[in-house]
Amino acid sequence: MENETPRVRLDPWSDEDAGLLRALNTPELTAHLGGPETEEQIVLRHLRYVEMSAAHPGAGRMFRIVLLPEETVAGSIGFWGQTWDGEQVYETGWAVLSGFQGRGVATAATRAVIAKARTAATQGLGAGLRRHLHAFPSAGNAASNAVCRKAGFEPRGERDFEYPAGRPMRCNDWRFDLGDPAQRS
Secondary structure: OOOOOOEEEEEEOOHHHHHHHHHOOOOOOOHHHOOOOOHHHHHHHHHHHHHHHHOOHHHEEEEEEEEEOOOEEEEEEEEEEEEEOOEEEEEEEEEEOHHHOOOOHHHHHHHHHHHHHHHHHHOHHHOOOOOEEEEOOEOOOHHHHHHHHHOOOEEEEEEEEEOOOOOEEEEEEEEEEOOOOOOOO
């Protein structure tokens, strides 16, 4: 599978996905995000994800990543509204289970979420409000920074960021122009 891009499907987050969130909450998978969350934080995050996926798509969405043709759940990805440098934007983030890393799953899912964010930014409640999709991987997270590059994001430099709340981190600001038909994922 080395030179092939895996096929993925993004399914809206649902009540049944709490187990996926717990599986993604390991020290290895959260090392660049401040470490694992408590059970209470996981429950609250899951509820936010379910609510987000039940709201209008223009507000954002969370998805489980399904690897095809196996129909195997491989991780999560989403996009949500954010204000960055005074501009209304979408932000994206992802997590891929360890057994699926290094196979292009995150890049394929990021390309798919770009298409969904582009649709949300041009139709319905999101129309005209958000032109850019940003990703903020930790400056030290080589794999996530490579996903941004491969998915067609433009680097905007290193920035200070706070994630989770109260924990400063150095991240790279990557931006994808959802309104530019020439910019393809």
